[in-house]
Amino acid sequence: MTNAFLYAFAGIGLFVLGLHALVVHAHVLRKILAVNVMGSGVFLVLVALARRSGEATSDPVPHAMVITGIVVAVSATALALALMLKLAGKSGEAVLPGKHND
Amino acid sequence: MDGIIFLQWAFDAVLGLGLLWLAWRALNSSDLFKAIVLFIAFGLLMALAWVRLNASDVALAEAAIGAGLTGALLLAALARLETMTDQNVSGVSAHPAHPPSPTPAGSRFSRGLLILLLSASTAGMGYAVWSLPSYSTGLSMDVAAHLDSSGVSNPVTAVLLNFRSYDTLLEMIVLLLAVLGVWSLDGLPPQPEKPPATVLETLSRFLTPVFILVAAYLLWVGADAPGGAFQAGSVLGATGVLLLLSGWRPRARLMQWPLRLALTTGAGAFILLGLLTLLLEKQLLAYPVAQAGRMILLLESLATVSIAATLAILFLSVSSGHKMKTGKEEKE
Amino acid sequence: MLIGLLNIDWGVITIMLPLAGGIACVLWPAMSKPAGLISVTGVVLAIAGLGWRIMENGTYRHAVGGWGAPLGIDLFADGLSLVMLIMTALVGLGISFYAKRFFSPCDAVRFWPIWLLLLAALNALFLSADIFNLYVALEMTGLAAVALTALTGRIDALGGAMRYLLATLLGSLAYLLGVVLLYHDAGSVDIATLAQRIEPNAAVWTALGLMSAGLALKTALFPLSFWLPPAHASAPAPVSALLSALVIKASFYILLRLWLELFGAFAEGVSMLLGLLGAAAILWGSLQALRQTRIKLLVAYSTVAQIGYLFLIYPLALVSNGMAASMAAYLAFSHALAKSAMFLAAGNLMQFGGHDRIADLDRAVQRLPLTVAAFALAGVSIMGLPPSSGFVGKWLLLDAAMSQGRWDLAVVMIIGGLLAAGYIFKVLGYAFTQAEVPHDARAVPAEMEWAALLLAIGAILLGFMAPQIFALIHPDLAVNASEAGTVWTA
Numbered sequence: 001m002t003n004a005f006l007y008a009f010a011g012i013g014l015f016v017l018g019l020h021a022l023v024v025h026a027h028v029l030r031k032i033l034a035v036n037v038m039g040s041g042v043f044l045v046l047v048a049l050a051r052r053s054g055e056a057t058s059d060p061v062p063h064a065m066v067i068t069g070i071v072v073a074v075s076a077t078a079l080a081l082a083l084m085l086k087l088a089g090k091s092g093e094a095v096l097p098g099k100h101n102d
Numbered sequence: 103m104d105g106i107i108f109l110q111w112a113f114d115a116v117l118g119l120g121l122l123w124l125a126w127r128a129l130n131s132s133d134l135f136k137a138i139v140l141f142i143a144f145g146l147l148m149a150l151a152w153v154r155l156n157a158s159d160v161a162l163a164e165a166a167i168g169a170g171l172t173g174a175l176l177l178a179a180l181a182r183l184e185t186m187t188d189q190n191v192s193g194v195s196a197h198p199a200h201p202p203s204p205t206p207a208g209s210r211f212s213r214g215l216l217i218l219l220l221s222a223s224t225a226g227m228g229y230a231v232w233s234l235p236s237y238s239t240g241l242s243m244d245v246a247a248h249l250d251s252s253g254v255s256n257p258v259t260a261v262l263l264n265f266r267s268y269d270t271l272l273e274m275i276v277l278l279l280a281v282l283g284v285w286s287l288d289g290l291p292p293q294p295e296k297p298p299a300t301v302l303e304t305l306s307r308f309l310t311p312v313f314i315l316v317a318a319y320l321l322w323v324g325a326d327a328p329g330g331a332f333q334a335g336s337v338l339g340a341t342g343v344l345l346l347l348s349g350w351r352p353r354a355r356l357m358q359w360p361l362r363l364a365l366t367t368g369a370g371a372f373i374l375l376g377l378l379t380l381l382l383e384k385q386l387l388a389y390p391v392a393q394a395g396r397m398i399l400l401l402e403s404l405a406t407v408s409i410a411a412t413l414a415i416l417f418l419s420v421s422s423g424h425k426m427k428t429g430k431e432e433k434e
Numbered sequence: 435m436l437i438g439l440l441n442i443d444w445g446v447i448t449i450m451l452p453l454a455g456g457i458a459c460v461l462w463p464a465m466s467k468p469a470g471l472i473s474v475t476g477v478v479l480a481i482a483g484l485g486w487r488i489m490e491n492g493t494y495r496h497a498v499g500g501w502g503a504p505l506g507i508d509l510f511a512d513g514l515s516l517v518m519l520i521m522t523a524l525v526g527l528g529i530s531f532y533a534k535r536f537f538s539p540c541d542a543v544r545f546w547p548i549w550l551l552l553l554a555a556l557n558a559l560f561l562s563a564d565i566f567n568l569y570v571a572l573e574m575t576g577l578a579a580v581a582l583t584a585l586t587g588r589i590d591a592l593g594g595a596m597r598y599l600l601a602t603l604l605g606s607l608a609y610l611l612g613v614v615l616l617y618h619d620a621g622s623v624d625i626a627t628l629a630q631r632i633e634p635n636a637a638v639w640t641a642l643g644l645m646s647a648g649l650a651l652k653t654a655l656f657p658l659s660f661w662l663p664p665a666h667a668s669a670p671a672p673v674s675a676l677l678s679a680l681v682i683k684a685s686f687y688i689l690l691r692l693w694l695e696l697f698g699a700f701a702e703g704v705s706m707l708l709g710l711l712g713a714a715a716i717l718w719g720s721l722q723a724l725r726q727t728r729i730k731l732l733v734a735y736s737t738v739a740q741i742g743y744l745f746l747i748y749p750l751a752l753v754s755n756g757m758a759a760s761m762a763a764y765l766a767f768s769h770a771l772a773k774s775a776m777f778l779a780a781g782n783l784m785q786f787g788g789h790d791r792i793a794d795l796d797r798a799v800q801r802l803p804l805t806v807a808a809f810a811l812a813g814v815s816i817m818g819l820p821p822s823s824g825f826v827g828k829w830l831l832l833d834a835a836m837s838q839g840r841w842d843l844a845v846v847m848i849i850g851g852l853l854a855a856g857y858i859f860k861v862l863g864y865a866f867t868q869a870e871v872p873h874d875a876r877a878v879p880a881e882m883e884w885a886a887l888l889l890a891i892g893a894i895l896l897g898f899m900a901p902q903i904f905a906l907i908h909p910d911l912a913v914n915a916s917e918a919g920t921v922w923t924a
Contacts, residue, residue, distance in 0.1 A: 003114040005231065007155060010118035012227045014125050015611060016220050021129035022604060023216060028596060029134055029180065033141055035603045036172065037125045040148055042611045044121075045231065047157050049618040052238045058156045059240035060257035062617070064266060065566055067163045067258070067332050068273050069610070071409075072573050074167050074175075075280035076603055078416040079577060081179040082284040083584060083596050085420065088186050090589040097593035230615055230640035240621050244505040268498040268507045272558060272570045275453060276577060278460070279551055283581030286544040359461065366457045373454055376446075386446050388500035 007048035014041030028084040028094045032077060039073045114154060121147055138176045145169025158328035159258040162320070166336035171413050174343050178421030253394025254325040262330065263398045267387045271376065274369040274405060277412045281365055284419045303348040306341075313341035321406050325395065331368075331402040335409025342414030346421070361411065368408030371401055444483035445494050445509055448519065448557040451476045456550035463543045467534060470546035474530045477553060478523045485516055489906075495563075503563065503624030510563035510625075513907035514694075517763040518560045518687055525679045525770045525889065526553055532778050532885035533672040536785075541670075544585060552578035552676070559684050565613045566623040568688055569606065576602035576652070579681045582673040583665050594664035601651055601661040605685070608648030612641035625695050634700040642697050645689070646704060652685035655708070655745055656715030659738045663722075666734040671781020674730060678737045678777060679770035686744055690762050693748070698758075709749025713846040715742030720853035724860070729780040729790040732857055733773070736816060739850060740769045743831065746843055750834045760907040761830060767903070768815060768823035768896055775812035775890035779805045782878045782886060792861055796869035799862075804883035806865050811890035813858035815897075818851045823896035 018038030022031050043066045050059040088094040124147060128140035145168045152161035245257050245265065252260035262270050317338040324330030352361070375397065376387045383390065389397045455473030459466040488494055494511040502508065511519070530549075537545050555574035562568045580602065584595035617623050619638060620631040632638050647658075654662035662682075666674050693701075719739030726732040747762050782805040783798055784790045799806040815824035828847060835844040896903070 016224045046614045059242040061241045063258045064261035079283045087592040230637045233636040279577045385500040
């Protein structure tokens with residue numbers, strides 16, 4: 001076994017930590033951070049397991065996919081932050097309206 | 103030799119645990135500003151992890167976009183949130199209304215259930231990863247076999263701009279959608295008055311040409327070595343953010359169609375080239391082998407412009423309307 | 435000449451045309467409306483071309499970049515993709531003509547580019563044969579849908595959009611983690627290649643769980659439907675119609691496709707679970723709809739219930755016998771037509787009265803007869819009365835349930851139909867009665883009334899088209915389908 005699996009487990013851990021924070025925190029900014037951490041976790045699993053071919057080369061396709069993913073993530077984060085600001089501007093606080101049970 | 107292997111193992115283990123620890127702290131810190139700073143530190147540590155995993159291209163993208171620009175966006179949003187909520191509900195964001203506090207007795211059951219569910223799914227996903235074969239080459243053989251006809255020698259660039267260029271086209275559209283979404287919320291960002299000159303202004307005057315050079319280098323070198331449109335675009339975008347932070351504002355005339363052109367030129371180039379190749383080669387985005395290198399460089403250059411403009415304009419939109427609080431420490 | 439037309443790569447055009455149109459809208463905001471209408475009409479023609487080509491040559495495959503899977507990305511269309519594309523194009527066309535009059539010039543500039551990019555994303559999604567490419571298309575769809583939801587900038591819309599964005603991002607990430615596990619297990623993201631390579635091991639099971647959960651969240655399968663009513667009810671009417679008719683079908687389609695090609699063979703237990711949730715969705719969504727006092731929330735909860743019917747396909751074991759694809763596509767198409775008509779009609783009633791309180795509809799039937807007719811016709815299909823497409827679809831499901839002895843599901847479907855009748859007649863009843871306080875009424879443009887009515891008529895007419903739709907997806911089953919299509923005449 002290589003360090004590939006070690007980082008892949010860390011990635012799973014990040015995914016779950018992010019999921020936990022997404023569920024328990026009410027503040028939207030924390031939820032946005034949580035989604036970003038979850039994303040990093042997924043990317044880490046994707047790239048880490050590409051190392052299973054050994055030391056010299058690793059599979060470039062996951063690398064390209066993660067670069068795609070990072071760009072998608074920053075786009076989504078920007079939209080989420082803009083929405084959060086607009087919502088806070090109207091309601092006075094950055095929490096989701098109504099009952100909170102997601 | 104064993105010693106070195108052990109050291110590497112130890113380093114990787116510490117790095118992995120450090121990532122988890124920073125993520126936990128960032129997500130559960132009682133102060134939002136601290137949470138964001140910890141998140142940025144987390145992003146930088148992620149970049150280090152990418153280096154350890156031989157993914158230098160990803161490391162560059164992560165450092166510039168994941169940690170740098172996302173961090174700038176988060177800080178700008180927090181600053182604006184505080185100016186907003188200070189007026190209405192004092193201290194909502196500085197001292198969040200819902201800190202990770204002990205749960206009331208009623209929801210203790212659901213909290214326990216959540217922990218149980220998450221533990222079970224962690225175990226399941228961990229086992230799934232564990233059960234994967236310990237040796238696999240994925241698609242690296244296919245990439246290596248066709249790298250010569252891709253027009254570039256950096257395999258990651260070959261995947262992004264040639265083998266899976268269609269993903270990249272759609273991704274340029276995702277970036278455009280983010281801008282359109284933010285605009286549809288706010289309209290075009292208003293032009294805030296120019297804040298007084300700061301140390302940052304002097305700094306950015308000095309750094310701007312350096313960053314532009316770095317971006318150009320990254321773009322050029324991306325064909326053969328780590329780098330490429332996304333890295334160059336994000337460095338260029340970061341330059342824009344730095345200029346915006348120091349009070350520079352594009353002239354109103356620039357914010358009209360020159361900006362719109364810059365935002366769409368990457369996606370537009372992909373579409374035009376795609377239709378051209380469809381006409382000539384009968385396949386979408388199939389470059390003739392002899393021209394592939396040049397076409398990729400052209401696409402990457404235009405994509406760099408779009409990515410940089412998108413990232414800078416997203417930052418301007420999220421941070422606009424209020425003076426940036428750069429000296430956050432005084433609040434602490 | 436005709437052969438030349440046949441050789442044009444219509445599949446690629448359906449994606450590139452709206453993309454180009456969207457970019458044109460960004461570059462020349464003043465031209466948004468004409469650019470939008472031209473692009474949408476063009477997409478309808480391109481899909482007609484693609485359909486012709488599929489009928490002549492069989493399934494469509496295009497290797498983007500000329501590489502071919504697994505190294506490159508393939509576009510792929512069979513009958514199932516084609517029906518989803520036709521659904522998107524026709525419903526999209528109707529909604530576009532409605533939106534032409536609905537939005538103020540200021541809002542139109544914001545609506546059209548995002549809608550065109552959403553249309554491109556949907557077409558790209560229905561044409562993709564690559565699970566990572568599907569992720570990118572899914573994210574495009576999600577971001578565009580959220581941006582459109584927040585278009586009014588009102589506080590309820592912002593809250594709905596925020597919740598929707600977080601839910602859709604969570605769903606995509608769970609899906610992506612599933613993609614990661616499948617890739618590292620089988621070394622490919624091409625669906626056809628994966629189908630040859632995967633076996634039910636721990637990684638595949640985990641991927642199945644993650645992808646199903648993520649896509650169920652994005653499709654708003656009960657109890658993961660918490661985000662749908664606030665988002666769909668608070669968006670502008672044409673956007674609500676797009677979200678309910680088309681956007682949730684995108685994630686549903688991916689799940690169905692994965693089930694048909696990869697998971698269906700070994701995941702019977704999960705099929706049962708999906709079916710149970712579907713049944714729960716029918717009951718819960720219908721009861722909630724019955725309780726609502728506002729039309730748009732009522733229609734949104736009705737969507738939650740109708741999604742339930744789509745998931746009944748899984749336990750009825752139709753996945754294995756080949757009927758699943760045709761049934762699902764037919765039900766989805768039927769719901770898309772009826773639900774878009776309902777939301778557009780609700781939009782007319784809102785514009786007309788300035789509100790959407792059901793109790794204050796105030797004899798809308800006399801003043802907006804076309805709109806109320808549209809709502810009623812769409813309601814006929816949602817309730818499942820003959821001769822509508824809703825009737826044919828639900829009858830086939832009921833038939834399958836009874837022939838397999840699944841009386842529980844059959845009873846749920848019948849109760850769901852009765853509850854649907856309850857909430858639809860609730861609206862219609864108030865449309866005939868005079869309110870206690872008379873209201874001022876604003877005129878509603880004729881195009882907006884006709885767009886709703888035509889979509890509703892489409893939902894009825896589709897009931898007569900069942901054999902053709904089924905034959906498109908599964909030529910062998912054409913006989914069964916034509917029997918089903920003539921059930922109501924017997």
